[in-house]
Amino acid sequence: MGIWRGLRVAFILGSLFMILLIIVYWDDVGGFNLYPLREPKPQSFVTVCRSQATTGPSHSTSTSRAHIRSSFIVPTTASSTTPAVPEETGGVAEEEEMDKQDKRKEEIKQDAENDKGHTAVDNREQEARKNRITDICSGKEAVEFPGRTRAFEQIPNRELDHLIVDDTHQIIYCYVPKVACTNWKRVMVVLSQSLISPSSGKPYTDPEAVPPDLVHNSSLHLTFAKFWRHYGSLSRHLMALKLQHYTKFLFVRDPFVRLISAFRNKFGRPNEDFYRQFGSVMVRRYGNVSGSLPETAAEAFAAGVKPTFQQFITYLLDPETEKESIFNEHWRQVYRLCHPCQVKYDFIGQLETLETDAEHLLKLLQVDHLLRFPSGARNRTATSWERDWFTQIPITMRRELYKLYEPDFELFGYPKPDSVLH
Incomplete structure (x- = not known):
């Protein structure tokens, strides 16, 4: 059982x-x-190709081909046995879109390569400019000038008034008159937010919108010369810290061309301040003018009384001029304005390459996303003008003038103007 x-x-x-x-x-x-x-949605050939182009060749060729073939096959079920057919119209549109994207990627890649190449060239040029200054300041080159070997602490406060400080972005800019300084001061005003726009009631954000006549107001800029007033006995210590950690830059120009530009700007047309302080002195000393001079620049120009370029050069070479006071900033040597032997500048721009140097600098300062350098008109005094301007100047005076500005020629790599000196 x-x-x-x-x-x-x-x-x-x-x-x-x-x-x-x-x-x-x-x-x-x-x-x-x-x-x-559920019946899966078929993938088009273009979609598969794009996917592979994006992800890269992570599989073997045979695997990729099998993937492409399988994208046209839909698993059959009891209710559906018809294979899916790719949509022709959609495929063409996607292929065109893919071509556009590929072209755009290629353009971006090319732009990046060009930028990389330009940056490398710019960096090499900057290193050459900085090394030249280092060699001359260290005495490797036979160029002597006052203040070459002194320490930064020995520079009087009054000679530090051209070093503008922006603490927000940790920037120090030494401005040189007649070297795009109006536009660079506009940039510094925007970065420091030191000037309010009357139309918006807010700080200016576009350098080109900042009125050029306002940016030379010294109250807008914090300079090293003002540190004593703000920080007292700590001022020199703070200067040293900022010089060590901040990004420092300046722009320079062919010294003789800068002189011509200064003369044209200040004495080529009526300028009351410069006529009274300098122009009338030049005319009285070197112009053989008898009697009294017109009191205003407008009256003097109307009477044909104005300094010539030769009188201007004579004034610069006159030993009495140096005894009376330091050169005006518009014709003072750059080495006296910015002290390149005491301040180790991170960037030295040149007016002759202003556009490319400005673009490179704004990227270096990491502010290129905040603003663009003003693209307005700039001073067009050219090197080719030197010969014409110096034609009436005796050769001995030309050579004396070169000795006066030789440190700037040498420090910043400008060639000796042989066509003027011989």
Whole structure:
């Protein structure tokens, strides 16, 4: 009896097992579906290609081809046996879009390579300019000038009034008159937010919108010369810290061309301040003018009384001029304005390469996303004008003038003007 009962139990279990196998078999071959599947959306050839172009060749060639072929196949179900067909119109549009994107990527890549190349050239040029200054200041070159070997602490405060400080962006700019200083002062005003626009009631954000006649107001700029008033006995210590950690820059220009530009700007047209302080002195000393001079610049110009370029040069070479006072900033030597032997500048720009140097500098200062250097008109006095301007100047005076400005020629890499000196 026990044996028959065991056989019946085994038969029942075997039957159940066979039924389960049949169910699983029919589910696999599609006889019926316990879990209905959704029909996947076909991928177009362009989409697959774009995907591979984006992700890169992470699989072998045979695997990629199998992927492309499988993208056209839709798994069949009991309710659908028709293979999907790629949409022709959509494929063409996507292919055109892909071509546009590929072209744009190539342009971006080319621009990046060009920028990288320009940056490398700019960096090499900057290193050459800085190394030249270091060599001359260290005495490797036979160029001597007052103050070459003195320490920064020995420079009087009054001679530090051209070093403008922006603490927000940690920048120090030494401005040189007649070397795009109006536009660079505009940039410093925007960065320091030191001037409010009357139209918006907020600080200026666009350098070109800053009125050029206002940027020369000394109250807008914090300079090293003002540190004593603000920080007292700590001023020199703070200067040293800022010189060590801030980015320092200046812009220079061919010294003789800068002189011509200064003369044209200050004495080529009526300028009351410069006529009274300098022009009338030049005319009286070197012009053989008898009697009294006109009191105003307008009256003097109307009467044809105004200094000539030769009188201007004579005034610069006159020993009495240096005894009376230090040169005016518009014709003072750059080494006396910015002290390149005491201040290790991170960037030396030149007016002759203003556009490219300005672009490079703003990136270096990490403010190129905040503003652009003003693109307005700049002084167009050119090196080619030197010969004409110096034609009436005796050769001995030309050579004396070169000796006076030789440190600037040498420090900043400007060639000796042989056409003027010989």
